[in-house]
Amino acid sequence: MQPCFRVSLALAAVAAALLLAACSGGSGGAATHASGAAARSPAPVATPTRASGNLILATTTSTQDTGVLDVLVPAFEKESGYTVKTVAVGSGQAIAMGTSGNADVLLVHSPDAEKKMVDAGEGVERALVMHNDFVIVGPASDAAGVKSAKTTAAAMTAIADKRATFISRGDDSGTNALELKLWKSLNIDPSNQSWYQKTGQGMGATLQVTDQKNAYTISDRGTYLSQKKNLGLQILFQGDPALLNVYHVIVVNPAKHANLNAVGARAFAAFIVRPDIQALIAKFGVDRFGQPLFFADAGKPDPTGPSAATAGTTTQPATARALTPAAPPTAAAAR
Numbered sequence: 001m002q003p004c005f006r007v008s009l010a011l012a013a014v015a016a017a018l019l020l021a022a023c024s025g026g027s028g029g030a031a032t033h034a035s036g037a038a039a040r041s042p043a044p045v046a047t048p049t050r051a052s053g054n055l056i057l058a059t060t061t062s063t064q065d066t067g068v069l070d071v072l073v074p075a076f077e078k079e080s081g082y083t084v085k086t087v088a089v090g091s092g093q094a095i096a097m098g099t100s101g102n103a104d105v106l107l108v109h110s111p112d113a114e115k116k117m118v119d120a121g122e123g124v125e126r127a128l129v130m131h132n133d134f135v136i137v138g139p140a141s142d143a144a145g146v147k148s149a150k151t152t153a154a155a156m157t158a159i160a161d162k163r164a165t166f167i168s169r170g171d172d173s174g175t176n177a178l179e180l181k182l183w184k185s186l187n188i189d190p191s192n193q194s195w196y197q198k199t200g201q202g203m204g205a206t207l208q209v210t211d212q213k214n215a216y217t218i219s220d221r222g223t224y225l226s227q228k229k230n231l232g233l234q235i236l237f238q239g240d241p242a243l244l245n246v247y248h249v250i251v252v253n254p255a256k257h258a259n260l261n262a263v264g265a266r267a268f269a270a271f272i273v274r275p276d277i278q279a280l281i282a283k284f285g286v287d288r289f290g291q292p293l294f295f296a297d298a299g300k301p302d303p304t305g306p307s308a309a310t311a312g313t314t315t316q317p318a319t320a321r322a323l324t325p326a327a328p329p330t331a332a333a334a335r
Contacts, residue, residue: 055082055264058094058103060110060174061202063247066222066293068284075280076271082264088202090173098123098250101257105265106250107272109220110174111304112181114248123250125266127273128302130281130294134178134243137207137224137233138164138216146216146236153186155237160188163195165215169206170198174245179218182242207231220245222293225285246304247294249273273298 063069064086073084087097091110097103099122107129108114117123136146136155144164149155159166168190169176183190190196197213199206203223210217211231224235249269254262271277278296285293 053082053261053264054085055105055261055268056085056087056097056103057105057107057268058087058089058097059107060091060094060247061088061204062109062175062220062223063107064088065202065204066220066226066285068222068281068294071280071284072272072277075277076268079271080264080267082261082267084268090169090171090176090202092172092174092177095123098252101252101259104252104261105268106252107247108174108250109245109247110177111246111248113174113177114250115304117250122253122256124253125251125269126248127250127269128297128300129247129249129272130278130297131244131246131303132221132294133238134175134218134245135221135224135235136216136237137210137219138236139214139232140234141214142234142236144216149237152182152237152240152242156182156188157186159216160186160190160193163193165195165197165213166190167206167210167213167215167217168196168198169203169217170200171202173202175203175218175220178243178245182218207233222285225289225291225293244303246297246302248304 057073059069065088069086069088073086076082077084087094087103089097091108092113094103094106094108095110095113095117098106099117099120106123114123114126118126136152138144138146144158144162146155146158149158158164168179197215199209201209203219204227206217207219207224207227208231209215211233216236221235221238224231224233249272251262251265251269252260254260254265275298278298281294282292282296285291
């Protein structure tokens with residue numbers, strides 16, 4: 001019994017040793033495998049990327065109808081990585097979108113309304129971008145005699161006196177705001193007159209209606225030139241400083257609306273006033289119309305003046321030249 005017991009003990013000891021060796025070897029093998037896997041698959045290293053996400057741009061229909069946005073927006077998207085959602089409405093509606101926090105950045109041309117927005121704290125960093133001018137267009141027959149007028153006031157008075165059909169946008173746009181301001185300065189209220197009609201639409205559509213009705217309207221020069229080939233309308237009055245049409249970019253105040261893409265808005269605002277982008281604006285339309293549809297103005301004194309909230313804080317260089325109305329086509333080359 002005793003020899004057998006010793007043999008059993010010996011066998012048990014050998015088995016235990018083998019088992020211990022197997023466990024130890026397996027653990028070491030697993031560690032080696034894991035270590036090798038880690039060596040073959042290093043942890044990813046973060047690399048800088050462009051911005052991403054959506055940016056809502058609320059703007060006037062004239063920037064869309066002229067086609068300038070078809071140049072500016074893709075260039076910004078390609079450079080920045082943002083996807084721009086453009087909403088082209090009247091400037092009044094665009095400003096309302098910003099005030100309600102439904103747009104990140106604005107590109108508009110209604111100075112009085114813009115100033116009210118900034119003074120109310122709803123917009124910040126309002127910057128001059130570009131200008132063109134408004135023109136009074138109508139049929140070649142010109143029954144109201146607008147073409148012989150010497151001033152904007154005389155041209156508008158002639159239309160009212162002759163009760164010639166006038167088509168208003170009636171959409172709270174920058175163009176509509178200017179038109180109403182002109183009537184008010186003449187103490188004329190055309191709102192209930194049979195000769196005064198409203199479209200409630202953008203500039204391109206309003207020009208089409210004006211053409212169909214053989215009527216008169218006020219248009220920004222850029223949209224008229226871009227639509228001219230499809231119209232019988234002619235420019236009958238132009239060149240008055242009262243018809244200057246100025247565009248600004250405004251960053252909607254992120255302190256008022258937590259959902260805004262403030263970084264993207266500021267990136268767009270900086271982009272559109274940059275010298276190389278201003279150069280794109282300055283030559284836009286020359287190849288098709290023989291003249292630019294807009295004049296680039298970033299860095300020049302603002303003819304509309306600052307809002308009360310930003311008065312005295314201008315960053316305009318003192319040597320920048322003042323704006324002038326866009327020259328008529330015959331003189332455009334002299335600029």
